[in-house]
Amino acid sequence: MSSENTHHQVSVDLMKKEDLQEILAIERISFPTPWTEGMFLDELKTEHAQCLVVKIEMNGETMIAAYIIFWFVADEVHLHNLAVRSEFRRQGLAYSIMSLMKGIAAQAGIKRQTLEVRESNLGAINLYRKCGFVVKGKRPQYYTDTCEDALVMWAEGQEEEQHG
Ligand SMILES: CC(C)(COP(=O)(O)OP(=O)(O)OC[C@H]1O[C@@H](n2cnc3c(N)ncnc32)[C@H](O)[C@@H]1OP(=O)(O)O)[C@@H](O)C(=O)NCCC(=O)NCCS
Numbered sequence: 001m002s003s004e005n006t007h008h009q010v011s012v013d014l015m016k017k018e019d020l021q022e023i024l025a026i027e028r029i030s031f032p033t034p035w036t037e038g039m040f041l042d043e044l045k046t047e048h049a050q051c052l053v054v055k056i057e058m059n060g061e062t063m064i065a066a067y068i069i070f071w072f073v074a075d076e077v078h079l080h081n082l083a084v085r086s087e088f089r090r091q092g093l094a095y096s097i098m099s100l101m102k103g104i105a106a107q108a109g110i111k112r113q114t115l116e117v118r119e120s121n122l123g124a125i126n127l128y129r130k131c132g133f134v135v136k137g138k139r140p141q142y143y144t145d146t147c148e149d150a151l152v153m154w155a156e157g158q159e160e161e162q163h164g
Helices: 017-030 037-045 093-107 122-130
Strands: 002-004 008-014 049-058 061-073 076-084 112-118 134-143 148-155
Touching: 017 037, 017 061, 017 076, 037 049, 049 093, 061 093, 076 093, 093 112, 093 122, 112 122, 112 134, 122 148
Parallel strands: 076 112
Antiparallel strands: 002 008, 008 049, 049 061, 061 076, 112 148, 134 148
């Protein structure tokens, strides 16, 4: 996937080891308990993990703007990680990459998607609702760093997107 205007070009690539230092910098500002390099390396070695990066080329410089990791588990997609570099937020990038995940899953014949999200992460919860996910459950004190509950969200493929 790529799109272009006079100022920048956006592309989606498979995540590589060489991307990890840039990804770890985004990870550290995005999460209270960031993933370690070892955790990303494990994902890169996992056969059913899909690890993608969004790259933006601006004025001859290419940088990672976002990344997503999801697993195919039987007939379900499990979202494991998603973050957008702070200067590229609120421009529809996460929505686009979630749509890409849905499209890749659909090509594999998979419609059911699930994820866990911190109850306090209202931006992400809004994003997921916009992508057709609904809250189906809660895992009490799932996040051991803050003892926060996780909301378990599912998209079954037939929900309408919620706007607004
Ligand atoms: C959550 C995150 C991935 C959203 O990325 P993004 O590219 O800014 O999201 P988008 O621009 O595609 O937003 C799509 C919709 O999500 C919702 N949304 C996104 N960020 C939001 C925010 N900060 N507050 C409220 N709603 C938000 C809105 O409904 C938005 O649609 P709108 O802009 O038309 O109102 C990004 O803020 C991020 O990386 N956060 C830190 C990491 C994280 O929390 N990841 C999710 C872990 S479960």
